[in-house]
Amino acid sequence: MKLTLGPVLYNWEPDAWRDFYFRIADEAPVDAVCVGEVVCSKRLPFFQDPVPEVVERLASAGKEVLLSSLALVTLGRERKQTASLAREADLLVEVNDITGLTHLDGRPHAIGPYVNVYNEATLSWLARNGARRVCLPPELPASSIEALAKCCPDVELEVWSFGRVPLAISARCYHARLHKLTKDNCQFVCGKDPDGLPTDTLDGQSFLAVNGVQTLSATYANLIENIADLADMGVVSCRLSPQAVDMVAVARIFRDVADGKLGPEEAQHALELVCDGTTFSNGFFKGACGAEYRTGAPAGPG
Template sequence: MKLTLGPVLYNWKPEEWRDFYFRIADEAPIDSVVVGEVVCSKRAPFLADHMPAVIERLAAAGKEVVLGSLMLMSLARERNAMAELAADNSFMMEVNDLSCLGMIGDRPHAIGPFVNIYNEATATYFASHGAKRICLPPELPMTAIRAIAGALPDVTIEVFGFGRAPLAISARCYHARLNKLSKDNCKFVCEQDPDGLAVMTLDNEPFLAMNGVQTLSYACTSVINEIGELAKAGVRSLRLSPQQCDMVAVAKLYRDVIDGKKTPAEASAALTGLYSVPVANGFLYAKPGSTFVTNVAEAQRTARAM
């Protein structure tokens, strides 16, 4: 099983963004890295100057570089930018918006977790049009993952393995609205929340996280206890989504479990010391995504019986 580092979803300072990837290149046991601004096109110009150096550093370190496309295209300049990205044959492109498919044709590509692939028929359709790797949406239960992976043995099926789960994308900017600003004059206030802004319930409990135009879970997805079961299901890669924590250490924990150097229990305990946000794995067991299933054996028996 391989490890993929997903794109940075948040609005990090350009130098911080660059240095993060430099460290990933030099220290992290990651096989593939998705780079590029996928959430808000207004952030992309700030990263443009650093992108060539980041890609060069990752490639020189032996990482497979994948170029991520925008999740939602609604403007002419966004379509033009994606057409330019699609025309670059240097690296594989990850499709996060279906309109990208018309730009790349049947050229080999990856599908990101932001595309709704919920069954083997849909996955087979995308595979027939050039998808070589499919990262499934984070809300899928183990039964669906097993069915999709079993139907596509020649496609790398990837599962969202760590990080706040991406749930929705909007044409409206929550951060701008909260700060009484327009989307066109947002002043990039999302930069104030480099790990997302917690959304509280009426009972003052954290529920979701805002990231500009994106909605994420508040809890952090962790499948570190289910790595063995996912491998048996045919999953060939896990995606780690960058958060404000030591992602090199996170990657090493996942790699140690994959390689049998640590037990899932040992790695899970260490993970809580790296990132203070509560962990969740409920989606895998067809339960509310914010829950964390501790009695894994019983939950797996229940899931198989469904």
């Protein structure tokens, strides 16, 4: 089982963003790393300068580097950015908005979790058009993942295995609206919440997390107990989404379980310590309510 570190979804300070990837390069036992802005194109200029340095550091450490595209392309400059990334990048591009495919001309690429790959026909079509690896949407149950793995064994399938689950993305900025600002004059207030802004229901129950224009789960997805199940299905890689916790420690725990050096129960306890009380979920994978955490085997077909 390989480990892939997804792109940072939050508005971290540029120095913190750079240093995070430097530490990942030097210390984290991951096989591939995604770099790029997925959520809001307004953030991109802040860390664009250190991107080449980060890519070089990761590559020198033996990590495969992917360049991730925006998940929602709405503006002219965003279309140009996506086209430029697809046409000019020397590295494998991870497409998160289907419009990016028009600029790849069938060249090998990856598909990110924001593209709705829900059935065998979609996966087969993407494979014929150059997709070599696909990170499946995190809401898929185990039965669907297994069916997709059998459908296209030549495509490397990846499953969202750790981190807040991306649920929706909008043209409106919730962070700006909360602070009585407009999206065009947001003052980058999303930077105040490096792990997302928690939101509760009216009766005080933890519900969601807001990240600029993105809605995430309040819980961290956690499939540490199901790595063996994923491997048996034919899944090639687990995706770890960066959170404001020690991601090197998270990666080491997943690596130790994948390598058989650590049992699932011990790993679960270790993750609880690293994540400092954050609630975990695996409901989507188990064919249940997404916010739930269930033990035992995932539900079968039907």
